[in-house]
Amino acid sequence: xxxxxxxIDLPRKVVIGYDILGDIxxxxxxxxxxxxxxxxxxxxxxxxxxxxxxxxxxxDSLSELGYEVKLxxxxxxxxxxxxxxxxIMSNSKELAAVxxxxxxxxxxxxxxxxxxxxxxxxxxxxxxSHDGITSPFASLKGFGKPVSKPARAPVMIIIDVxxxxxxxxxxxxxGFGDIIGKYxxxxxWRLAHRLKGEYYGGYAASLALMSARHVSRHVDExxxxxxxxxxxxxxxxxxxxxxMCIAGSTRPASGSEHLFAHAVTMLVRDxxxxxxxxxxxxxxxxxxxxxxxxxxxSMLERLGLPTTAAEAGLDEDIVVKAxxxxxxxxxxxxxxxxxxxxxxxxxRRLVRVTRIV
Numbered sequence: 001x002x003x004x005x006x007x008i009d010l011p012r013k014v015v016i017g018y019d020i021l022g023d024i025x026x027x028x029x030x031x032x033x034x035x036x037x038x039x040x041x042x043x044x045x046x047x048x049x050x051x052x053x054x055x056x057x058x059x060d061s062l063s064e065l066g067y068e069v070k071l072x073x074x075x076x077x078x079x080x081x082x083x084x085x086x087x088i089m090s091n092s093k094e095l096a097a098v099x100x101x102x103x104x105x106x107x108x109x110x111x112x113x114x115x116x117x118x119x120x121x122x123x124x125x126x127x128x129s130h131d132g133i134t135s136p137f138a139s140l141k142g143f144g145k146p147v148s149k150p151a152r153a154p155v156m157i158i159i160d161v162x163x164x165x166x167x168x169x170x171x172x173x174x175g176f177g178d179i180i181g182k183y184x185x186x187x188x189w190r191l192a193h194r195l196k197g198e199y200y201g202g203y204a205a206s207l208a209l210m211s212a213r214h215v216s217r218h219v220d221e222x223x224x225x226x227x228x229x230x231x232x233x234x235x236x237x238x239x240x241x242x243x244m245c246i247a248g249s250t251r252p253a254s255g256s257e258h259l260f261a262h263a264v265t266m267l268v269r270d271x272x273x274x275x276x277x278x279x280x281x282x283x284x285x286x287x288x289x290x291x292x293x294x295x296x297x298s299m300l301e302r303l304g305l306p307t308t309a310a311e312a313g314l315d316e317d318i319v320v321k322a323x324x325x326x327x328x329x330x331x332x333x334x335x336x337x338x339x340x341x342x343x344x345x346x347x348r349r350l351v352r353v354t355r356i357v
Contacts (some may be wrong), residue, residue, distance in 0.1 A: 009136055009153045010245050011123075014238055016231070021054060021160040024124070025061035031156045032097060032120060035066045040094045042067045045074050045085060045110035046101040050126050054163065058101060058124070067096060077105040079142030082112045095119045097155075103127045103171070104139070104274070108151075112138040115152035123154035127167040128175040128233050129275055131211075133157060134241020137250050148250050159234055161227070169225055172233065173303050174275030176222055179236045180296060181257040181278040182212040184285040184336070188255030192334040201252070207243040208252035211236040216299060223303045256288075256326065256335035257281035263322035263329060264314065272312045279305045280312055280356065284323070287354050288336045297354070309357050316348075316357045323347035 013031050020027075028042075042062055046055055051071060059069040072085050089095060099122045100110030107123055114121035115138075125133040132139065136153035143149060164172065186205045193200035215222060215236045221229030243252040250258075261277035271277065279300045286293035297307050306312035309319045327341030342350065351357045 006248060008246050008248070010242060011134065011154050011157055013155075014134075014157045014159070016159045016161065016234060018162045019160065020158065021124070021163060022057045022061055024058055024158055025065045027156060027158060028062060028067075028097070028122075029065060035094075035096060039068050040066070040096040041092045042069050042097050042099060043089050043092070043095070043113075044069060044071050044099045044101050045113065046071065046106050047103070048073050050102040050106065054101060054126065058099065074102075074106050074109045077108055077140055079140050082109050082138075082140055085109055086113045086116050089113055089117055089119075097122050099124055100154075101126065104130050104132055107132055108138040108140055111136075111151040111154070112140060112149070115150070120155045121152045123157045125157075125159060126163050127171040128164050128230065128237060129167075129171040129273060130175060130178050131237045131240035131244075131253055133159075134238050135244040135250070135253070137244065148254070153245050157238065159238075161230055161234070164230060164234070165225070171273065172225065172230065173222070173305055174273040174279075175233050175237055176215055176219075176303050177273075177275035177277075177279030177282075177300065177305050179211050179215050179233070179240060180299065181255070181282045182208040182240060182253055183291060183296070184257050184282050184289055185251070185253055185255035187289050187291070188285075188335040189251045191336060192251075196334050198334065201247045204243045204247035204252045207246065208240055211240040211243070214239070219299050219302050251333075255333075256285045256337050259326040259329050259333075259335065259337065260284070260322055263326045264318065266325075266329075267318055267322055268314070272306065272314075276306055276312060280307065280309075283307060284350050284354050284356060285336060287350065293354060308355065309351070316351060319351050319356060320344060320347040323350065 062069045097120045098110050098114035100107035101124045111121045137148035138151040139148045192198040218232040260281035265271045327337040
């Protein structure tokens with residue numbers, strides 16, 4: 001173990017509450033302090049729709065502290081868009097922080113930009129659809145393959161439950177699909193450790209699994225969109241992101257089920273939501289791992305998430321092709337799919353035995 005170094009970069013503060021977005025300045029003061037003399041700037045990265053609804057709350061609260069607040073609209077989740085945003089922010093004389101206000105697109109662009117500019121990143125999600133709200137990784141198109149790249153963990157996460165409740169239910173339910181995938185992701189990681197000698201962090205793995213078990217006990221509350229259900233889902237998403245921070249990789253949260261989801265995204269122009277695809281992939285990968293895949297399927301059905309290709313708007317050939325190509329997306333990441341991936345024959349048998357088709 002001589003010379004072994006493992007750096008764990010964790011959020012310093014997580015705030016979850018109702019109607020707190022307008023008080024974001026008070027939390028800034030606790031984490032970043034007050035701006036000193038000079039024009040300290042805070043850039044807020046957001047989508048146009050979200051910005052129209054919530055940006056003024058953030059701007060007004062931070063302006064009262066003396067920060068100069070500027071808005072950058074993220075048009076898409078690509079590397080080129082991130083570079084455009086970075087170019088805008090690089091003109092800042094004193095960049096105090098980068099805030100990601102919105103869904104996956106805005107948060108990924110913001111955390112990537114903050115990483116490149118060496119600025120603190122603040123995560124302010126407006127939907128509960130993914131665990132990227134906490135993780136130190138960004139998923140952007142343009143790296144060649146749809147994989148996550150190291151970015152920057154948020155120093156603070158502000159989650160206004162009142163805002164999350166206003167999001168379309170489909171997006172928050174997709175968060176359940178993302179979390180349920182930890183059942184197979186952790187087992188893929190453990191398999192890689194046993195067969196390939198890959199580093200395996202037991203604590204991070206346990207934390208990710210706890211997130212999946214946590215939401216599994218509250219399926220009906222999450223499906224109904226109750227306050228308790230949202231709280232459970234948000235806690236699980238934060239916990240999963242922290243597991244990635246501790247592991248130093250996406251391993252505890254992303255395995256064969258995510259490779260399948262990424263493959264579908266590459267194959268179709270208008271794919272389902274990420275969490276919806278992860279849930280679908282988890283059914284199939286649970287079968288391969290010998291887990292209770294029917295129970296996974298049942299939970300997803302209760303949430304109203306797609307459990308068949310047709311419900312996801314996909315045909316059999318797309319699902320089969322995605323299964324065949326999934327292992328090649330990250331060949332360095334060993335999973336239950338093996339080094340060469342599934343054959344077409346095996347993939348067709350898998351989708352039928354799990355009733356995906």
